[in-house]
Amino acid sequence: MSALQQLPAGSWILAAVGVANFLAVLAVLRALAPSDPMAARVRAHGQRRAELRAALLKPRSTVRRQPIGLARRMVEQLKLHRGEDARTAAGLLAQAGWRSADATSVFLAIRVAGPLLLALIAYAAAPLLRPDAGNFARLTIAGLGAVAGVYLPMILLKNAIKRRQIKLLKGLPDVLDLFVICAEAGLSLDAAVGRVGREIGASAPDLADELGLTAVELGFLSDRREALTNLARRTGMPQVRGLVNTLVQTEKYGTPLAQSLRVLAAEFRDTRMMTAEEKAARLPATLTVPMILFVLPPLFIILIGPAIIQVLATSFS
Known part of the structure; x- marks a missing residue:
């Protein structure tokens, strides 16, 4: 009989409990460890950069689908x-x-x-x-x-x-304000897109990811309009499409970027306020049915219940 088989059953139980406690501590420490969403975005941008570089260096006919x-x-x-x-x-x-x-x-x-x-x-x-x-x-x-x-x-x-x-729309007004600041500071479109993508990484990671990919495509694609159009295509939002059209017109006609973005930011801010007012105006009609079902019956019970109980007690006495 080996030495392991000679150990008592209590030792095996203590060893199992110790291993379970160790795994539980590791799980808690991993859950409490701060996450780094920037690393995933950096990997995604690096992958997109490698794809664009391969597409530029290789003919399209030699790219094989594996x-x-x-x-x-x-x-x-x-x-x-x-x-x-x-x-x-x-x-x-x-x-x-x-x-x-x-x-x-x-x-x-x-x-x-x-x-x-x-x-x-x-x-x-x-x-x-x-x-x-x-x-x-x-x-x-x-x-x-x-x-x-x-x-x-x-x-x-x-x-x-x-x-x-919905997540992209929440961070879009801040992006427009940052674009205005970058344009007034004299940054080019490529630098402004990259800088805004880095600045909003903590508050709007999805929108920062899209802007980072757009910055990569602006540096690699020969047609800058295609890189901006890809941003509108990846989001599928009319607000982003309006931003892309403004940037494309600025690149094509040479209009002042800061002034165009300031007007667009004011329009987005007004649209956001109108949407909030519309939701507030719908609130009374939305609360009508819940009030009838859940508020009025308890109110009637509280107001009329004691009188009914008193009448029933007087009639039975």
Whole structure:
């Protein structure tokens, strides 16, 4: 019998408790450690810079698509990456913050295999929902699962886009003010975009990421208008599109950048105030139904309840 087998059971329990405590302390320390969102943005910008450098150094015809994973192989075998749906999906994924080619392949593969997988899962889970379900009921549930698999990926993607656009919209007025300051200080467009992206990294990381990528593209792409247009395409917001149009017109016609941005910032600030006033005006109509359901019944009970109790006590006495 070895020495390990001769140890008592209490020693094994103490050792297990010690290892569990050590892992718990590590988990707590990792949770309390400060995160560095700047590192992820630096890696993303470096990757985009490498892609642009490779695209400029290599001819477009020699760039090969190497399949990565099952999803990419499925998409390439079905030739889904060559159609209009692939370009539309890539644009929507970029608006949601997923800009890699692998994200497009995974999304297209989910759209293809999702209905089949959800149909099989629904068909297998039908007896759990209805133990007496026949074949027709199970096929009906499977059909509903297939329909959900068709629409669910796009619904989730649009919700992710909407949440990201709300985050971008919150930091846009500050970005315009910083652009005005940089333009009045004499910075060029490239320097202003890079400086504003660095300054708003803590308050608006998503918008800082987009501006950082735009600064990288401004330095590598031959057409500066394409770099600015890519910013509007990646966000899909009319406010950012207005900013891009102002920057493009400034580059084309040589109009003063600070004056144009100051006018645009005032318009955005007025639009933001009008949106807040609109929400405040809708508030009374929105609170009508909750007040009728949750405020008036307790109020009537408090006001009329004692009188009813007194009347009932007098009648029964």
